[in-house]
Amino acid sequence: MNKILIIIQREFLNRVSKKSFILLTILMPFIFAALIFVPALLSTVKSDEVKQVVIIDHTQKYIGQFKDDESYHFIAGQEMLPEYRSDTTRIDAVVEITEDLIQNPTAAAIYSRKEVTKGLLSLVNNTLNEQIRHDKLTSYNIPELQNIMQDFDKRYSARTIKWSEDGSANESNAGIAVAVGMILTFLIYMFVMSYGGMVMQSVMEEKTSRIVELMVSSVKPLQLMLGKIIGIGLVGITQLLIWGILLVVLLGIADNTFGGDAAILKGAEGMISALQNLNLLKLGTLFTLNFIGGFLIYASIFAAIGASINAMEDSQQFMTPIMILMVFSLYAGIYSGDNPDGPLAFWCSLIPFTSPIVMMVRVPLDAPTWQIILSLCLLYASALALIWISGKIYRVGILMYGKKPTLKEMIKWISYK
Template identity: 55%
Template sequence: MSKIGIIIKREYLNRVSKKSFLILTFLTPILFSALIFVPLWLSSIKGDEVKNVVILDRTGVYAPLFENTDNYKFIAGTESLEKYKSSDDKSVFAILSITDNLLENPKAATLYSEKQIPGELSRIVNQTLSRYLENAKMATYNIPNLKEIIKESQIKFEINTIKWSEDGGESESSALVASIVGMLFTVISYMFIMVYGAMVMQGVMEEKTNRIVELMVSSVRPFQLMMGKIIGIGFVGLTQMLLWAILTLTLIMGGQFLFMGGTVDAQMMQQGAMMSANGTMPGMAEASQEPAVKILGMLQTINWAEIGFFFVIYFIGGYMLYASVFAAIGSAVDSQEDTQQFMTPIMVFMMFSLYAGIYSMENPDGPLAFWCSIIPFTSPIVMMIRLPFEIPLWEKLLSIGLLYITFIGIIWFSAKIYRVGILMYGKKPTIKEMIKWLKYK
């Protein structure tokens, strides 16, 4: 086995065998799934306490409109507002005071409570009064069947978006779904490049501080040591991503079955797949289909295999580019505090890439999205937002070619800095000195 291979094996096995790696790898998908399903479960739990809401209606018109719910009981008040507010009776949670005709005076209704008014109670009161006032206002126009006319005139239009393939097949698509998928991969790419790039820098600094590197460079060249460390940690990242993807998918599918009770039957799934394949549904089934089946059909229009393939390609290129820079920085300094001077430009590039990806969601073929997906320092992140929109092949090849050529050049420069800085102690070099290191033979 080559020396680089031995270093790769050492870095990989040393990190994947740590308890922190195993705990983080298996715990993160559980936390991610919990963020999705725990709020859903908690929202389904109803409290046993029913809160009393007193209605003081001087007009006598609005009090009968309110109906009791699982959480609130509406009671007609018999005392004045001041007596209820000064009373020691804690059974009254809130007081709704209506002092005038709300059509003429919309400010005549006020909801009082000793505690903060919950959003659910405010929504019930607003919706109940709004429905009555709308009907009352329409009645003042003395137009027969005005309510039915307005209801029929309200049209919610949503354009159907259809994507066709080279063989003439059609499938329903969604720009929103494509944007969400692209944004998900953009954030993942950003996080992993940052996390594992910083891990390379931290590992180099630890070996330099502990003087272990002095023993290692006696048997291997600094370039071999740097490349072995970068590639080994990169394999750790790919392993963790693969495990996260498998575990997260398993947990989400299990949680979906648990919380939905397996209600999505096979026939509905088959209909969704058929609609995705040919873009049509017999009769009026399309108008009444379940949202989950519709989303399923749209998700099936995403070329997951292509996106996954290019995600790995761009992750490797982006990671190698930034990790080599991080390795050079780690070799040139002795402490974490000294890295800030050199890390600031890198962080600016990374943050700009993330925001460029976010702003490219609305126009994935615009100048910002195009150029940032071509420039090597931003393409690993920005290109992820464009891939679900099926950009031309030549753009992908050009972007990947420039990215890999650039990271090879950056590795060459970083290796020259690394071989000098890794054995230098007690002095924080300036950028001018690091440029001189590039000229050493």
């Protein structure tokens, strides 16, 4: 046991002391925070330039509906002038309406020297559609049409209420729950792939440098593999903990920074309220358990692959199926957000190779407890089995040089005593 602890300590300290680990651990939360808050901040910054748009309405029915805003200034025009096409003009676009759009839906067009922006196209279409709808209703001679239209345009959105285990009711937000699940799913995918790859790279480096021959003279191969897997896994858990602490601090700073903006503050309050109703303790616990289980499964496979090959090029035949499986797991998790109780989500959250990723999408959406427990039991049972199998392959492959093994030969190694 002491030998395994020494290997764990060596692997852990060797990685957390690297400058790349320190920089990535410190900078990544700031990058995540920037991806969230910088677009929100930039969206509040409006351009000082107001675009000039000429409206040529030969019917005189639609021109009155175009209202100036902070981005566009509309100018009434009588006819299409050659100067509108000149590069020296200050006119950015021309909207020409030649006939009644009810009679001829193709009678409106937007002319511009550049590609028409999505914002202008949407504004023109919405304005024209509103007038067309009004004209169609007017043709039915409905009394008090204006009041009916105002009442008809009112939007309704039902509140979502979630019952807790004690029977109390709290406001919920399915969008927040899905977003949290997607983030946790992506984190598990990213960490399992990156730190599992570290295990394989570390094993290959020791094998190609022949250091492993000295190490196995004083420690059993299984102990060496376990120490390497656990040590690198602890590095991942440490990085996750540091990221979590830094993100909480950054969210607090952002709350104080945007506190003066009523719209952003209101949105932040709604997000925080929805997050508080998600049972963060349960989410954090299950995330940790799924991360550890998923890491053990894939790290043991990567360790066996790294011990069996002599060069990185030889790993492609083994890595390709694993990469396909991991990518499938990620996409299964993404699509399970829309149907968390469907057959895809159910079976992929039970299969050990996909369950760490897919189950984290279902947990915020209240997956049944028995399915969560069954998923974890299958996950850890499979992890222990794969560690034992990989240990058998590792024991033989770590001292075999020169020959690239086939999958059939690696299966034979498992039966060696």
